[in-house]
Amino acid sequence: MPCKNLKIVCFSPTRTTRRILDAIAEGIGAEQLEVIDVTRSDRVPESCECAGDDLVIIGAPVYSGRIPLTAVERFKALKSCGTPVVPVVVYGNRAYEDALMELTDLASEAGFKPFGGAAFIGEHSFSTEKTPIAVSRPDKDDLGKAREFGRFIAAKLAAGDISGVDIPGDRPYKERSPKASASPISNDDCQLCGACERVCPTAAIAVGSLVETDPDKCIFCCACVKVCAFDARKLEVPRLLEVSQWLADNFSECREPETFI
Ligand SMILES: Cc1cc2nc3c(=O)[nH]c(=O)nc-3n(C[C@H](O)[C@H](O)[C@H](O)COP(=O)(O)O)c2cc1C
Ligand code: SF4
Ligand code: SF4
Structure with a gap:
């Protein structure tokens, strides 16, 4: 068919x-x-x-x-x-x-x-x-x-x-690790354009006179980081920065x- x-x-x-x-x-x-x-x-x-x-x-x-x-x-x-x-x-x-x-x-x-x-x-x-x-x-x-x-x-x-x-x-299946309560944050370059709010899959972000993020809703997908045209949103969670470095060092092939x- x-x-x-x-x-x-x-x-x-x-x-x-x-x-x-x-x-x-x-x-x-x-x-x-x-x-x-x-x-x-x-x-x-x-x-x-x-x-x-x-x-x-x-x-x-x-x-x-x-x-x-x-x-x-x-x-x-x-x-x-x-x-x-x-x-x-x-x-x-x-x-x-x-x-x-x-x-x-x-x-x-x-x-x-x-x-x-x-x-x-x-x-x-x-x-x-x-x-x-x-x-x-x-x-x-x-x-x-x-x-x-x-x-x-x-x-x-x-x-x-x-x-x-x-x-x-x-x-x-492999056990899921417990979710940390954390999220990416917006820095002083933020223009309050709202793009991060629009792409967030869990509605964790609210953009008003500043950008507020609910760390309990964040799943660390990084859609907000990648969409920001002003390079103003960063995942600066220490444990995840360590993981990123480990991945970059060990999985380049x-x-x-x-x-x-
Ligand atoms: C919280 C989290 C955990 C991840 N775990 C893995 C993993 O176990 N193995 C892997 O190779 N990539 C892992 N990734 C990377 C994603 O699978 C990969 O970037 C994927 O292309 C994202 O898909 P998307 O563009 O549809 O969101 C992880 C990403 C996130 C955000
Ligand atoms: S996408 Fe970037 S510039 Fe726009 S509101 Fe979010 S952090 Fe600010
Ligand atoms: S990392 Fe994903 S879930 Fe967390 S605030 Fe950004 S877009 Fe939302």
Whole structure:
């Protein structure tokens, strides 16, 4: 069966996951494309049904070897009776550990039929000029591989083959680390433009006569840091600065995308 209706479902604070999913969709070349982007809290649908003749590509970044809890909660609106799905994770060149298995399990539990999967690489959320990690990924080659993966998905579906594949990972999944109460902060270069407030996936930021951030809501996604055109927003949490340095020192060798189909 050729793919008529393709749905992209994604959570992607710094847009690397979204760019990979868009390239996969291009490779699939469906007649109709619908994007359900749940990155912002005000865009989460109350329910979302997928039909058997749809195809869904679901994607999320890897946070500490897992799918971010915020994404897991938002994906809960999804329901299906056997819609073929391809889960995709994007990680910052360290490791994706149990994340692809977790996303695959989540899709199965919602009634989807996983028949492939992939792990791609995106610039690390914590990457800065001082601690560069997977800078500018996904690059041209990554996006080419994503389009090629899309063509493989379309061919498998056209052959009527939606058999499952082995996905790497362990159960029980790696334990989540407790969330620290902290966040990036805005410095004196801030122009109060509001861009950081608009991209924050957890509505943690309020821009008025100053920028206020709720540290309990912050998930350290760094969307606010990357969007600031005035270089005024920094993640200066000591523990995370140490982690960024460790990542830059130890994970500079480029990893390659892995696809399972
Ligand atoms: C809190 C947090 C934890 C992360 N943990 C990992 C990890 O375990 N392994 C890894 O390689 N990258 C990790 N990353 C990097 C992201 O997976 C990577 O930058 C991804 O491309 C971000 O996706 P997005 O652009 O869709 O937000 C982490 C990022 C954040 C913010
Ligand atoms: S995006 Fe930057 S300049 Fe704009 S309000 Fe946020 S910190 Fe200030
Ligand atoms: S305040 Fe926290 S959750 Fe919001 S965009 Fe910035 S890093 Fe992400």
